[in-house]
Structures are given as structure tokens and as C-alpha cells.
Amino acid sequence: RKEVEQDPGPFNVPEGATVAFNCTYSNSASQSFFWYRQDCRKEPKLLMSVYSSGNEDGRFTAQLNRASQYISLLIRDSKLSDSATYLCVVEKGGTSYGKLTFGQGTILTVHP
Amino acid sequence: NAGVTQTPKFQVLKTGQSMTLQCAQDMNHNSMYWYRQDPGMGLRLIYYSASEGTTDKGEVPNGYNVSRLNKREFSLRLESAAPSQTSVYFCASRANSGAFFGQGTRLTVV
Numbered sequence: 001r002k003e004v005e006q007d008p009g010p011f012n013v014p015e016g017a018t019v020a021f022n023c024t025y026s027n028s029a030s031q032s033f034f035w036y037r038q039d040c041r042k043e044p045k046l047l048m049s050v051y052s053s054g055n056e057d058g059r060f061t062a063q064l065n066r067a068s069q070y071i072s073l074l075i076r077d078s079k080l081s082d083s084a085t086y087l088c089v090v091e092k093g094g095t096s097y098g099k100l101t102f103g104q105g106t107i108l109t110v111h112p
Numbered sequence: 113n114a115g116v117t118q119t120p121k122f123q124v125l126k127t128g129q130s131m132t133l134q135c136a137q138d139m140n141h142n143s144m145y146w147y148r149q150d151p152g153m154g155l156r157l158i159y160y161s162a163s164e165g166t167t168d169k170g171e172v173p174n175g176y177n178v179s180r181l182n183k184r185e186f187s188l189r190l191e192s193a194a195p196s197q198t199s200v201y202f203c204a205s206r207a208n209s210g211a212f213f214g215q216g217t218r219l220t221v222v
Binding site: 034036042043044045046049087089098099100101102103104105 | 145147152153154155156157160162168171204206209210211212213214215216
């Protein structure tokens with residue numbers, strides 16, 4: 001089983017739609033969680049951290065479920081500019097920052 | 113504020129040649145990483161450095177060596193390049209809020 005698994009997609013949605021991505025992780029000792037977005041032929045860029053209490057940034061909401069070992073990302077009112085690959089990242093922490101493990105990514109295409 | 117800077121951006125090597133990919137960050141971060149990204153494979157960790165003077169293997173370290181020269185710089189060396197090392201290489205450094213990436217090096221080994 002992979003350490004981090006994501007819905008492979010691709011997701012094709014119209015502008016204005018709500019779309020959700022899920023990601024599961026296998027290591028229960030994982031401490032930190034993130035969502036990144038990556039545009040074609042560009043570097044990954046941090047979208048948001050994911051906290052146990054959930055967090056929201058504008059149209060984006062991230063949730064963590066430690067009991068079931070998954071994280072989610074919800075995008076509301078999708079824009080054309082949201083088209084990208086979304087990467088789930090998990091870190092097993094400790095006294096210092098540890099290895100960041102990436103999922104394979106979910107491709108999102110938002111169409112007019 | 114440059115963030116994470118990688119050089120070169122593009123490189124073509126012949127099989128058996130060696131080269132060093134350079135990475136520098138100006139954010140005073142302790143942790144730095146090297147990843148490779150191949151189509152359909154996502155980002156895979158090659159090596160990481162939790163702090164100056166320490167390095168650890170990641171998921172795919174074979175064929176690579178690293179040097180954490182100082183807090184700012186973390187280099188990746190290919191001693192004898194192979195076609196299987198054709199990839200996009202990303203360096204990153206870690207802040208409290210997450211990791212920040214350089215623009216990548218596109219390496220082709222022929």
C-alpha cells in the first residue's frame with residue numbers, strides 16, 4: 001500500500017461547481033498535512049496546511065480525519081484558474097521536520 | 113526575496129557523465145529536500161537534510177549523492193548519469209507553514 005494515495009481523477013467540472021478531493025495516508029504517526037497545487041511544467045506551490053479542526057481559505061476548505069486517516073480538499077465556486085494538479089502531502093513529524101511524502105496528484109480541469 | 117533557487121534550469125547529459133545540481137535558499141530554513149518528478153509517478157524524495165550537517169535517504173537515493181554545504185545550500189550530485197535519471201528535479205526548503213520549491217531542473221540523459 002502506498003503511503004499516500006489520492007483520487008487519480010481527472011476531474012472535469014464546469015465553472016461554479018463544487019469539487020472535492022480525498023487523500024488517504026497509511027502511517028498513523030503522521031503529524032503534518034498539506035495541499036499543494038501544481039500547474040503544468042511548474043513547481044508545486046503550497047495551497048494550505050490541514051489541521052485537525054479543519055481550515056478554510058476563501059473558496060478552499062481542508063479537513064483532516066485522523067481516525068480514518070484521510071484528508072480532503074473542497075473547492076467551491078470553481079474558477080477556470082483552479083485548473084491544475086492538486087497534491088496531497090503528509091509528513092511524519094518528530095522533534096524536527098521529517099520526510100514529506102507526496103501523493104500522485106489529482107488533475108482538475110474547470111471548463112467554461 | 114528569491115526563495116529557493118535552483119541551477120541549472122535545463123541540462124542534457126550523456127550516459128556516464130557527472131554533474132551537480134545546485135540549490136540555495138535565502139529563508140534561513142533548517143530542512144531542505146531533493147525530489148524527482150516523473151510522469152505518472154508524482155514527486156519522489158531522493159534525499160533530505162533536517163539541518164546543516166545532516167542528510168538522510170529518501171525513497172529513491174540510488175545513483176545520487178548530496179551535500180549540505182551550509183544552511184543555505186543543498187546540492188545533488190549524479191556521479192554517473194543514466195537514462196533512468198531523466199526527470200525533473202525539485203529542491204525545497206521547509207518553513208513552519210510548509211515546504212517551498214525551486215523552479216526545477218529539467219535533466220535529460222541520452
